[in-house]
Amino acid sequence: MASIIWRNYKGEEMNSLERIAATIRFRETDRIPVIAQVFGHAATLAGVSVDDYVRNGETLARCQLNALKHYGYDAVFTVMDTSVETESIGSVLQYRRNQYPVIERYALSLDSDWNALAIPDPWRAGRMPEMLKAIGVLRREVGNEVLVVGCTLGPFTLTSQLLGLETTLYLAVDDPERLGRLMDYATEVIIRFGQAQLKAGAHLPVVFDPSASPAVIPPKFFREFELPRLKRVFQAFVEAGSIANWLHIAGPVSPILPYYSAAGVHIANFDYNVPAMEARNILPTMGLDGNIKSLMFVEGEPEEIEAEALKLLQVFRNRGGFILSSGCEIPPESRPENVAAMVNVARASGGKCQN
Amino acid sequence: MNDPGMNDLVAAILEGDAAKSVSLARQLRKGGTNPEDIVVHGVEVAMSALDAKCTIEQFNLLEIMLAGRAVTEVMKILYPTGIAMAGTKGTVVIATLEGDVHDLGKNILKMVLIGNGYHVVDCGKDCPLQKLMEVAEAERPIAIGVSGLITPIIPLVRQVKDQLALRRLDRVKIIAGGAALKQSTPDKLNVDFVAESAFDGLHYLEELQGRGNE
Numbered sequence: 001m002a003s004i005i006w007r008n009y010k011g012e013e014m015n016s017l018e019r020i021a022a023t024i025r026f027r028e029t030d031r032i033p034v035i036a037q038v039f040g041h042a043a044t045l046a047g048v049s050v051d052d053y054v055r056n057g058e059t060l061a062r063c064q065l066n067a068l069k070h071y072g073y074d075a076v077f078t079v080m081d082t083s084v085e086t087e088s089i090g091s092v093l094q095y096r097r098n099q100y101p102v103i104e105r106y107a108l109s110l111d112s113d114w115n116a117l118a119i120p121d122p123w124r125a126g127r128m129p130e131m132l133k134a135i136g137v138l139r140r141e142v143g144n145e146v147l148v149v150g151c152t153l154g155p156f157t158l159t160s161q162l163l164g165l166e167t168t169l170y171l172a173v174d175d176p177e178r179l180g181r182l183m184d185y186a187t188e189v190i191i192r193f194g195q196a197q198l199k200a201g202a203h204l205p206v207v208f209d210p211s212a213s214p215a216v217i218p219p220k221f222f223r224e225f226e227l228p229r230l231k232r233v234f235q236a237f238v239e240a241g242s243i244a245n246w247l248h249i250a251g252p253v254s255p256i257l258p259y260y261s262a263a264g265v266h267i268a269n270f271d272y273n274v275p276a277m278e279a280r281n282i283l284p285t286m287g288l289d290g291n292i293k294s295l296m297f298v299e300g301e302p303e304e305i306e307a308e309a310l311k312l313l314q315v316f317r318n319r320g321g322f323i324l325s326s327g328c329e330i331p332p333e334s335r336p337e338n339v340a341a342m343v344n345v346a347r348a349s350g351g352k353c354q355n
Numbered sequence: 356m357n358d359p360g361m362n363d364l365v366a367a368i369l370e371g372d373a374a375k376s377v378s379l380a381r382q383l384r385k386g387g388t389n390p391e392d393i394v395v396h397g398v399e400v401a402m403s404a405l406d407a408k409c410t411i412e413q414f415n416l417l418e419i420m421l422a423g424r425a426v427t428e429v430m431k432i433l434y435p436t437g438i439a440m441a442g443t444k445g446t447v448v449i450a451t452l453e454g455d456v457h458d459l460g461k462n463i464l465k466m467v468l469i470g471n472g473y474h475v476v477d478c479g480k481d482c483p484l485q486k487l488m489e490v491a492e493a494e495r496p497i498a499i500g501v502s503g504l505i506t507p508i509i510p511l512v513r514q515v516k517d518q519l520a521l522r523r524l525d526r527v528k529i530i531a532g533g534a535a536l537k538q539s540t541p542d543k544l545n546v547d548f549v550a551e552s553a554f555d556g557l558h559y560l561e562e563l564q565g566r567g568n569e
Contacts, residue, residue: 170421299539333506
């Protein structure tokens with residue numbers, strides 16, 4: 001049972017988890033759900049250095065709870081950065097004060113023997129256990145009141161984090177079969193990590209797959225290489241108890257959105273590169289989240305955020321299935337009043353929302 | 356120029372076939388074609404065709420990378436000593452600034468600019484502002500290109516213009532690009548141009564030089 005009841009804002013009849021679950025099933029909710037993609041920003045808000053935040057599960061969870069209390073949105077995240085899996089496989093990271101870590105040396109090269117690769121144990125390898133610890137703390141605190149979101153990379157993105165993106169892209173052309181084998185390995189790593197997150201208490205792991213964006217790879221490549229592997233990942237997550245499959249790819253994703261159903265996606269993220277109406281038209285029956293520009297939370301004013309949020313609500317007014325959100329991460333240095341402005345729009349959406 | 360060998364070279368670059376491109380460039384050299392003609396009538400023609408294909412809606416990074424790799428290999432055999440080719444359209448200094456190690460966008464810009472006849476000085480990724488300024492002072496470029504995938508480098512980007520002014524390099528134009536920076540505006544970033552893509556950056560340079568119609 002949750003130690004604190006994270007609900008019952010005045011006039012709200014549903015808790016966050018109920019609201020999100022109903023939204024993605026296109027059922028009636030008490031208001032539009034709002035998920036701020038707050039990761040390192042939770043550290044900044046709490047006065048904690050981002051590099052401490054991404055290395056300590058307890059710290060991460062406390063910062064997330066603090067941000068949840070501050071903003072009152074509908075989900076908490078245990079996203080650390082995009083190097084958790086690759087570090088556990090042998091990439092060497094550089095940690096810098098108050099920044100996300102960067103890869104100093106990739107785990108693999110074209111000369112490596114990829115046949116000898118072992119699947120890392122999420123309960124022991126690198127920072128994976130810290131993420132699992134954060135999930136456990138958060139779930140214990142919020143129970144089934146608020147959505148607890150874990151995180152894995154997508155197969156192509158993890159592959160690019162093992163080899164380097166340029167090397168991976170050239171390999172896609174020079175030796176696609178070899179690339180496919182490495183992507184199969186990455187898929188197994190992701191499945192094992194996601195299953196552990198679900199066991200630790202996550203309601204779902206969001207799958208971050210920035211390198212699979214059409215800004216990087218052609219849609220045909222996505223269809224042939226990434227789609228079957230994403231399907232395996234999401235199927236395994238559902239079997240392990242994930243309440244929904246959430247795919248997060250930024251950039252001009254319109255050409256690949258039609259493949260999301262086949263991948264088993266229930267919630268599709270879209271960013272400012274895709275107009276809301278276009279996303280709505282391409283995926284009429286899928287949950288969508290987006291798409292306020294990330295940088296607007298740093299450079300913009302609360303009034304601008306509010307205007308953008310209201311426009312989004314207007315687009316989805318009669319459609320439902322929509323979670324108000326940023327299109328990508330809300331940067332650590334964002335202005336808190338801008339995050340609050342987005343949350344307030346959702347909270348003020350009040351009344352019954354027909355999904 | 357209607358040289359079948361040159362046409363084959365253009366096609367090979369567009370196909371992203373580095374080995375074939377190098378082989379064809381070698382044949383052209385053996386046949387007496389000088390490196391400058393191969394660049395102008397082969398490499399630049401191919402890059403121009405790729406530019407026309409890559410619209411905002413149909414931007415294929417992989418295709419550009421493959422063509423860029425072919426161009427890089429061809430340039431190596433045309434200029435084995437690494438000496439910049441004659442008749443350069445000018446020097447552009449590029450960097451991913453300190454705090455950001457994502458350099459794919461910068462590398463794409465480099466390929467596109469080299470393939471279009473610019474001399475490019477690459478300061479690499481995670482580049483301190485001081486180093487960028489030292490290179491700018493030494494190279495006296497027509498422009499500086501900074502790319503950024505993450506937002507925390509924005510305060511550094513905003514300093515570039517003032518730092519150039521301190522060194523009396525006010526005439527150097529600043530082009531910003533990359534996933535984080537292209538969400539912003541030239542005013543907010545204190546730069547001259549925000550490029551949607553590498554080719555967008557190229558077009559700005561070409562207009563700057565009054566060469567847009569060449």
